[in-house]
Amino acid sequence: MADELLAVRRAKLDRLRADGIDPFPHEFAGVEPVARVLAAHEALQPGEETTVAHRVAGRLAARRGQGKMAFLDLVDRSGRLQLQARQDVLGEQLHERLLTQVDLGDIIGVDGSALRTKRGEISLKIERFTVLAKSLRPPPEKHHGLQDVETRYRRRELDLMGNEAARALFITRARIITAIRRALDEAGFVEVETPILQPLYGGGHARPFTTHHNALDRDLYLRIATELYLKRCIVGGLERVYEIGKDFRNEGLSTKHNPEFTVLEFYEAYADYNDVADRLEALVTSAVAQVGSRGEIDFTPPWRRITLRDAILAASGVDFRAHAQRDELAAAIGDRLPTQGRTWPQLVDDLLSTFVEPTLQQPTFLMDYPVEMSPLAKAHRSERGLVERWEAFCGGAEIANAFTELNDPDEQRARFDAQARYGAEGDDEAAPYDEVFVQALEYGMPPTGGVGLGIDRLVMALCDQASIREVVLFPALRD
RNA sequence: GCCCCUGUAGCUCAACUGGCAGAGCAGCGGACUCUUAAUCCGAAGGUUCCAGGUUCGAUUCCUGGCGGGGGCACCA
Numbered sequence: 001m002a003d004e005l006l007a008v009r010r011a012k013l014d015r016l017r018a019d020g021i022d023p024f025p026h027e028f029a030g031v032e033p034v035a036r037v038l039a040a041h042e043a044l045q046p047g048e049e050t051t052v053a054h055r056v057a058g059r060l061a062a063r064r065g066q067g068k069m070a071f072l073d074l075v076d077r078s079g080r081l082q083l084q085a086r087q088d089v090l091g092e093q094l095h096e097r098l099l100t101q102v103d104l105g106d107i108i109g110v111d112g113s114a115l116r117t118k119r120g121e122i123s124l125k126i127e128r129f130t131v132l133a134k135s136l137r138p139p140p141e142k143h144h145g146l147q148d149v150e151t152r153y154r155r156r157e158l159d160l161m162g163n164e165a166a167r168a169l170f171i172t173r174a175r176i177i178t179a180i181r182r183a184l185d186e187a188g189f190v191e192v193e194t195p196i197l198q199p200l201y202g203g204g205h206a207r208p209f210t211t212h213h214n215a216l217d218r219d220l221y222l223r224i225a226t227e228l229y230l231k232r233c234i235v236g237g238l239e240r241v242y243e244i245g246k247d248f249r250n251e252g253l254s255t256k257h258n259p260e261f262t263v264l265e266f267y268e269a270y271a272d273y274n275d276v277a278d279r280l281e282a283l284v285t286s287a288v289a290q291v292g293s294r295g296e297i298d299f300t301p302p303w304r305r306i307t308l309r310d311a312i313l314a315a316s317g318v319d320f321r322a323h324a325q326r327d328e329l330a331a332a333i334g335d336r337l338p339t340q341g342r343t344w345p346q347l348v349d350d351l352l353s354t355f356v357e358p359t360l361q362q363p364t365f366l367m368d369y370p371v372e373m374s375p376l377a378k379a380h381r382s383e384r385g386l387v388e389r390w391e392a393f394c395g396g397a398e399i400a401n402a403f404t405e406l407n408d409p410d411e412q413r414a415r416f417d418a419q420a421r422y423g424a425e426g427d428d429e430a431a432p433y434d435e436v437f438v439q440a441l442e443y444g445m446p447p448t449g450g451v452g453l454g455i456d457r458l459v460m461a462l463c464d465q466a467s468i469r470e471v472v473l474f475p476a477l478r479d
Numbered sequence: 480g481c482c483c484c485u486g487u488a489g490c491u492c493a494a495c496u497g498g499c500a501g502a503g504c505a506g507c508g509g510a511c512u513c514u515u516a517a518u519c520c521g522a523a524g525g526u527u528c529c530a531g532g533u534u535c536g537a538u539u540c541c542u543g544g545c546g547g548g549g550g551c552a553c554c555a
Contacts, residue, residue: 004524005489005506047513062515069512086512104505118513141490141504143516148490150547162490205555251554349555373555391555398555429554467548478546 009136012101016131019097023134028109031057035078037114037124044116054124056081057109057132059161060102062142070099071123074110077167082123083110090126098129104142105135105161156473172291173459173471177244179290180264180283180455187279189240189266194229196222196246202437203227203376205429206249209259222248225452226265227376228437231405234267235445242266244455255467256397259476262455269446272404273388276449277305277365280392280400283453284363287462295464296361297394303363305390308352311366315355320348320370324385345372360393375415375431377403392453395461402451409441 016023037054044050058076065071068087073080087095102108109132112124140146140162152159152166159166181191199218201208203225210219226243233241246260253259268276281301288299313319316336323329329347330339337350348370356366368380369389377387388404406412416433423430459471469475 008506064514064517065511066509067511069514071514071517073515082515084513088512117515119515121513121515123513138489138505143504144491146490147492148486148547150486151490153547158490207554249554252552254554255549257554353555369555401555 005138006136009103009134009138012103013134013136015101016097016134021131023131025130025132028055028057028130028132030055031109033078034058034074034076034081037081038079038122041114041116041122044114044122046116046120047118049115049125050113052114053111053127054114055109055111056124058107059135059139060104060106060108061139063099063104066099068095072098072126074108074124077171082117082121083112084115084117084123084125086125090129094129098126102129102131103135103138105137105139106131107133107135150477153469153475153477169463169465169471170473172463175291176287176459176462177262177455179287181244183283183286184242184266187240189242189268190233190238192230192233192238192241192243193245194223194226194233194243196248198223200432200434200436201225202431202434204247204249205431207251207429209248209250224249226263227450227452228434230265230267231445231448231450232437232440234269234405234448235440235443239269239446240267253476255469256457258456258468258472261468261472264453264455265450267405267448267450269448271449272447273367273390273402273449276402276451277303277390277392279449280402280451280453281363284458287458291462293462295395295461297363297461299363299394299462303365303392305365305367307368308348308366309368311356312348312351315359316351318351320351321385345370349373357393357398358396361395363392363394365390365392372418374403375419376406376412378406378408379411397457397460398454399457399461400451400453402449405445405448405450407441407445407447409438412441413438 013023032054034056037056040052041050056074056076058074060072061075061080062073063070070085072083072085074083085095085098090098109130110124110126111128112126114122115125116122140158145162146152146158160170185191197211197213197220199220201221201224204227206224208224209222211222213220224247226245226247230241230243242264244262244264247263248260251257251259268279281303284299285301293299309319309321318332320329323332326344326347329344330342333339333347333351337354339347342350367390368383368386369377371379371385371387374387374389377389380386380388390402391398392400406415416431416438419431420433456468456471459465460468463471465471
């Protein structure tokens with residue numbers, strides 16, 4: 001019974017204290033990662049012992065043997081190391097304490113000397129050990145790990161503790177982000193932090209979360225994007241800026257959507273959407289170089305670039321450019337999609353998500369979107385009615401979105417007015433008018449290319465994970 | 480919000496067509512100085528998610544609820 005398991009561990013805690021041992025000491029200096037110990041003794045022959053001293057620390061993960069010699073497995077963030085406990089080394093009292101008062105799951109520190117056992121495993125012969133933190137609850141099952149999906153998400157610490165693959169994945173995630181940050185820094189970008197609490201949300205098409213500031217007695221929104229603030233940094237002359245952080249969207253949960261998600265946005269003055277496409281390829285390439293890529297997707301540049309029009313035409317036979325009127329387009333679609341009550345831009349989006357998006361397994365840029373779908377993008381230099389925008393897809397999902405940024409303040413004002421009309425017609429995701437942003441453009445923003453990249457989606461693609469919950473440490477769940 | 484699947488010991492999983500709820504790991508007692516999913520002996524461990532219903536009898540079938548997973552819708 002659970003209570004008995006807890007009581008046993010409590011009793012051992014009391015026993016340690018009774019023996020004058022602090023089960024929660026303050027520090028344990030000079031610890032080496034176990035991977036370094038293993039690497040240092042590769043050359044040892046089976047049965048060979050050394051006097052090379054090492055100090056390691058970590059969680060006790062397994063124990064074999066209960067007699068005068070026992071083997072223990074110690075796990076730290078770098079790996080797993082076998083410890084050899086010998087009564088003739090430790091003495092009867094300490095040996096007994098190690099085997100009876102120390103439990104699986106306890107954090108212990110060990111001083112010992114390296115050897116390779118007769119069976120060939122590099123190990124540390126325990127000369128001294130220290131309880132660094134007594135574990136009062138039983139750890140996950142030692143060889144199946146923690147399997148229950150709900151518990152893995154809700155109690156991620158147990159998932160990380162019990163499942164090597166989970167630890168490895170989140171380390172990989174961190175390395176991907178580091179690689180991207182380094183590549184941007186090396187390209188002369190300035191990392192900035194813009195408000196998460198915003199008086200007005202903007203930069204995307206989504207419903208926001210609302211919160212309240214007591215002292216100001218006013219509602220604030222959690223940002224849905226960093227776009228408008230980052231462009232104000234461009235206006236101010238920073239020229240190359242980026243931010244990596246959380247955006248929040250008040251929408252449903254799915255394997256591809258978490259209400260808070262990590263996004264990279266970067267803006268580059270004097271660049272257009274073609275230039276920033278090249279840069280995104282380069283960023284992802286540096287991430288792949290750091291961590292490799294599991295799965296079927298080949299991120300080697302250049303990625304396929306195809307216009308949205310040609311992609312939809314090839315997949316569905318419908319040319320949305322030939323049907324500028326809503327009813328005409330609906331007629332061309334016929335009964336392949338429900339068209340009732342859908343607007344022209346929504347129909348284009350339906351064609352994209354139904355016929356094209358699922359087929360985009362390998363990295364692909366879809367170029368040139370209708371202006372109605374893109375209030376912050378600059379008009380296409382040669383195609384009337386389109387803007388210079390692309391979205392990047394892989395594994396059947398969108399990972400990035402970019403445009404040549406609209407920097408004409410009068411046109412931006414007109415685009416906001418159009419959004420306001422959509423809002424009045426009932427689109428509760430229409431972008432709100434942002435006068436401060438438009439005034440910033442009036443001071444002059446250089447021609448600029450900007451990109452938003454979904455970090456969680458990228459990690460999913462690089463790590464071959466089907467659910468965003470596998471790549472977010474603490475995903476949103478129902479209570 | 481809708482559809483499908485799912486919930487059994489601390490953990491990982493069994494339990495035939497409705498017939499005494501079981502095993503492994505962990506824990507407990509014991510044996511063991513080169514084990515590595517250590518092994519062996521012994522004893523224990525349960526509100527089968529919750530509430531009803533059908534039945535002589537429900538982990539099993541039915542209804543409702545709660546939680547989870549997947550899909551749809553939503554979501555650029």
